[in-house]
Amino acid sequence: MSKIFNVLLTTLFLVSIAGCTLNLESTNESSTTFKPDFTNDASASICGDPTVLPVIDGNSVQFGDASNSCGARVVSNQGYKNITQIRFTADLSNVSGNFVTNTFYMVNNPTNPGLQPIGNNYCDAGGNNASWNCQEVDFFEANKNVFFQHTMHIGDGSSNAPQNFQLSYSTTEDQCFQNLNPATALTFWNGIDIKQPVDFVVDLDENGMTITVNQGTVSAVVYKMGTGYSGSTTFNNDQIKRWQEGRAQGYWLNLSRWQSNSWSPGAPQGFYNWSCPYSNVCGATTPDYFKIYNIEVDAEGTL
Numbered sequence: 001m002s003k004i005f006n007v008l009l010t011t012l013f014l015v016s017i018a019g020c021t022l023n024l025e026s027t028n029e030s031s032t033t034f035k036p037d038f039t040n041d042a043s044a045s046i047c048g049d050p051t052v053l054p055v056i057d058g059n060s061v062q063f064g065d066a067s068n069s070c071g072a073r074v075v076s077n078q079g080y081k082n083i084t085q086i087r088f089t090a091d092l093s094n095v096s097g098n099f100v101t102n103t104f105y106m107v108n109n110p111t112n113p114g115l116q117p118i119g120n121n122y123c124d125a126g127g128n129n130a131s132w133n134c135q136e137v138d139f140f141e142a143n144k145n146v147f148f149q150h151t152m153h154i155g156d157g158s159s160n161a162p163q164n165f166q167l168s169y170s171t172t173e174d175q176c177f178q179n180l181n182p183a184t185a186l187t188f189w190n191g192i193d194i195k196q197p198v199d200f201v202v203d204l205d206e207n208g209m210t211i212t213v214n215q216g217t218v219s220a221v222v223y224k225m226g227t228g229y230s231g232s233t234t235f236n237n238d239q240i241k242r243w244q245e246g247r248a249q250g251y252w253l254n255l256s257r258w259q260s261n262s263w264s265p266g267a268p269q270g271f272y273n274w275s276c277p278y279s280n281v282c283g284a285t286t287p288d289y290f291k292i293y294n295i296e297v298d299a300e301g302t303l
Contacts, residue, residue: 031084034297035059036253038074043119046071046258047282054255059296063257064289069097071281073256075118079303081250086202088295092145093195096288097279098176099264099272102142104292106251108135113249114303124254125153125161135246138165139202139211145194145290146174147266150211150223151232154239154246162233164208167266168222170194176276177266185229186271189213190220206244208235229269250303255292257281 038056045053052068054061064070088104095102107117107124111132115121123134136153148168155161168187169180171194182188192198192215199214208225227234235243259281266272279288 030300031082031298032301034078034080034299034302036076036078036080036295036297038076038253038255039118041073041075041118041122043122044073044256049282052282054257057293060291060293061255061295062289062291062293063102063255064284066094066287066289069280069282069284069288071100071257071259073122073254073258075116075122076253077116079113079116079250079252080297080299080301081303082248082300083204083251083297085204085298086139086253086296087200089197089199089293090140091197091291091293092142093197094287095142095145095290096286097281097284098144098276099267099278100144100257100259100281100288101264102140102145102290103138103256103258104140104254105136105138105256106253107137108246108249108251110135110246110249113246117252117254125155125158125163127158130156130158135242135251137209137251139200141265143264143266143272144174144176146170146177147180147264147271148222149265150209152209152225152235152243154235154243162235162239164225164228164235165232166223167229167269167271168220169266169271176273177271178273179271184271187220187222189222190218192218192220204247206247207240208243252303253295253297257290 040053052070054063054072054074061074109132117123123129123132125136138151141149151163151165153161153163170189172180201212203210211223212221
């Protein structure tokens with residue numbers, strides 16, 4: 001009987017170990033999927049009308065609607081540590097404003113990573129709150145819905161911080177954008193129809209970021225951390241180490257819509273046709289709005 005009992009114990013032990021192994025694989029080595037929710041940052045309202053602030057619905061955010069254009073910023077209610085992947089769908093089909101920049105990005109505050117970047121505590125790589133040396137990673141900054149910049153800002157929290165950026169375009173049919181072809185070191189979206197929703201997959205690891213856009217069976221890698229576009233930084237080991245530190249500390253998600261009289265993706269590199277009139281981020285006379293929805297984050301945990 002003792003031999004049979006020992007065999008049973010051994011069998012149960014092996015089954016238990018196998019069960020633990022399967023469980024680890026199913027959770028992707030401690031990664032958990034989160035569906036973030038967001039808060040409007042009232043301090044960032046551009047149009048000054050609370051009726052046209054972004055509409056937040058769980059893990060979806062819409063800037064404006066068919067009758068109102070909207071410029072503002074939202075921030076996630078939690079930060080996320082060691083993010084491995086972010087997935088979302090972008091509906092940019094109703095974006096019509098030239099030189100209006102639509103964005104989805106994340107920020108890290110290395111001095112106080114648990115501080116939600118909202119109001120006076122907001123920071124990014126643009127030089128605001130420079131003493132915090134905030135990092136910024138842009139999944140996309142879009143000029144209209146045609147020209148896109150994808151950027152990793154890893155540096156000293158100023159407008160001159162080292163950045164690795166790459167540029168992509170969705171269509172060649174818009175006459176307000178020029179010289180759009182792969183020969184100019186741009187990435188084409190491979191025939192994806194910008195008038196239909198587009199799925200984004202942002203993969204993050206210790207070496208940087210990769211961004212893929214998908215629509216049905218069509219896909220294109222629009223950013224892969226590496227050499228970058230002319231004028232951007234190829235990160236050295238110290239900068240990669242800083243990225244790794246910031247990723248472990250945690251990043252907060254931000255979406256925004258804003259306008260500058262001097263910068264929007266593609267303009268500094270000569271891809272914007274300056275004969276085209278600027279649009280107004282507030283009070284647009286034609287429908288001009290966008291929605292990011294089904295946002296999911298795979299991460300080690302929250303802040």
